[in-house]
Amino acid sequence: MKVEPVFISDFFELDDRLEELGVFDSIINKDSHFFINLLRLKKSDTPEFSNAYERVNSFFSNIIILLSASKDKGDRFYREALKKFSFSGLNGVNLGFSETGVDAGFGKVLSEKVISDAFDIVKQGSTQPEIFQLVGLFEENVAADRLSDMIATIIKPDIEAYTRRINQALQIDQSHYPDVEFINEIAINPFKNCELLYLPTEVLHELPIARCWDDIDRVISENKKIRDEVNEAVGLEWRKMCSAEKKNYLKQHIFMDAERCAKIIEGYREEEIAPYCVDNDLEYFVADAFKRMKRSGAFNFLEHADKREIGSYDAALKVLDIFKDWVEHNKGWDEIQSASTQRREKAVQRMLHLSGKYYCESNNIDMSFEANEGPGPVDLKVSRGNDKTVVEIKLSSNNDYLHGFEEQIESYAQAEGTNNRIFVYVMVGNPGRDKKIKEHYQKMLDEGKNPPYLYMIDSEKQTSASNV
Template sequence: MSVFVSEELRLGSKLENLGVFDTLLDMDSNYFINIKRLKVTEVPEFSRSYDKINKYFGDIGTLLKSSNNKEDKLFRTAIKKFNFPEVRGINLGFSKGKYGAGFGKTLKEQIMKDAYDIINSGSEQPEIFHLTSLFEENVGPDRLSDMIASLIYDDIVVYTKKICVTLDINKEKYPHIEFENGLMINPYKKCELLFLPVDLLHELPIAKDWDDIDRVCSENEAIKSEINELVGEKWKKITVSQKKYYMKEFIFKNPTILQKVISNYKATAVNQYDINKNVDYLIEKIIHIILKESNVVPESHKDSYDSTLEILDGYKHWVENQKGYSVLEGVSSKNAEKIVQRTLHGLANYYCDSNGLDISPESNTGRGPVDFKISRGTDKTVIEIKLTSNGQILHGFEVQIEEYAVSEGAENKIFLIVDNGVHSERIQQVEASYQRRESLNENPAQIIIIDAKPKASASNF
């Protein structure tokens, strides 16, 4: 299970209260530094960061503008200057291990060659480099975030040291942790730990090659206008690679059009992002909260069925009595079911590890996936989860879980209903089906109901 800084250092909600991003120590979180947020941030340590970035890009642009060809000394100097090693300590991006992507030699040279062509076509604005991902292969917001982090590294260090002083994160308080030059060394990645304000972050698009180019283009009115005029409906049919080539050749190398694009880009504001909208990060947070607050006590002698009941009882207690229901408020049905499945799995995984049980989320042996299977050898229990907002809830009870049980060779079946306040009347339909099937000795799945409807504040009574 992943480890948050706040847990490792026993900080509770102190980071959150200071507006500091509570990063994972052992893997990267899917966020990136948004350069547009740097332009408007009120965090004092980053007040000059945006201008610093643009000056740096402006200097590279000057070198390329002064260069006579793509082989001379000025051009090679520009390539050397376009050097942005990954800042591992911020723990952002797609990487699930210790190392991220960064910029390689070949990619740097290609970007410089394209920037040379663009600048020498008549455009010199430093914002060209902000938009590299629109025209360059293998460049997305994760690499741009690395580039930005490298350029403002000194500002990040100053901010991190301020947070460390504020929260007493030092060798005296944490003697088991290594420190170097006033910075904590991440015990999992063996590199310095750097803090960032939530104010600067945005969600990383879920596409490793950043296929999200269509959305970006549609949001920039100047780009959208040119695409509609020159390409029209064909745009939808061409590949991402072809789209980036088109952007480079017909928009970025046309100074008149590019001026409109950059003006539109400058005028566009990016509001502060709510990091809890990132479902993966939210789920990871919730799992840790549940494990701290759940009343599940491992009992190794229990079989898979009784163990499952104990797990679900702990989860039910957290949802109904410890405001666990609040994490589903305002969440789409699809994401809500995902949150329930994965947070419950996090709790169950901890329990099973402590009891010598096996847990298989979305196990599939031929008839479709069951949400969970908890087992010890031939002793198996299958669990199917449905929210009341799911129109397939009755089908799930009468058909799905029965097929899953046959497929898994399991006699024990539990059907978990989470009442999120949408179509709660469906519970009665499932219960009526249970009564009818039980009277016919059909051995229906045991029903457990969790009330996840928003609760009124005690002050309202």
């Protein structure tokens, strides 16, 4: 069963105050798919992080000094370098891909491999601390989330100082939250039993979408110096290599070549990266939008709801009525319009499912999202035993909106053995299509046919009452 996300702002009942302060409103009972980006950290305007980038480089410089002094893998200096390179993960920032709440960190075997390779690189003449910032380019099993954990561990004092300042500004302390445990002015996350730490949104960036996908090609394509070195050395052969071969090649022919390594790090030092909009992550966007939907009072009626058993069709319509009211009368349209166009339809589908789950659970109704009984996944299925209703959702921007209305939903209904069909058409700014589907629906009714019920939701920008 999917766990409903709990935001910091929900936990402390802060409304939008975190957003106003530029604090990332993390989900505290699971991880959010973002990481601390060093290039963003370098440009941070947050006072507590003004020296964070230098702290990171100083930390790695000390390891470089130890490896430079080491004569072989196993002497006192080498062992001290390995001891320093120890990162178990910082669970309190709630970033990464962990579903258990426990970050993997580096671990003994991976730490030993990184230090061993760093020793080889240093002995070839490269002593820049940024080698460790780019370790994901030449080391297997090191991706953005592990690098983020590494950076978070190093700058933990800065993160804690930032957290304390925000707590003081928002009066998040024992006297105002007596049921929450605090240690050294920092709340303890009851879901993970660790410090509840904050980060400014400005230092975050996206994680690769596929967990097993190495981000190496994108990093190289965006960094001109690295791209030029790779093209000069490998050319077209690069495309034929698998990820492991690419990383090994970079290690052997780029990082262990002092001249080429220096060029790459020079380019990396000059590189800049724009701020990232956390709403670009679909899962976070949907959870955040649903949080705002609950705050709008859309579900207040459930406290006094009639618990009578109702059929799946009426339940589906009730779910849609709740969502439609939020979209059209509580600025839900603004949330939908703010989603990227490529992900907007999926965002609407997921928001509808989350909002429907609230109603269905209180009425002993089952709602499944993208339940697949044959011809692909239906968007929503509402059911009580054999009483089923299928719901297909299309935005007016979808070129297949008529196909969805005429054929797609019929296939889903046939697979489910039901005649209860509702086609949800969400208007996002295509008046010609809006008119066409309404006329098509009416024509089918006039001809005595039995089309799926056409349910329309207007998510276009609404005019304020004062301007009507």
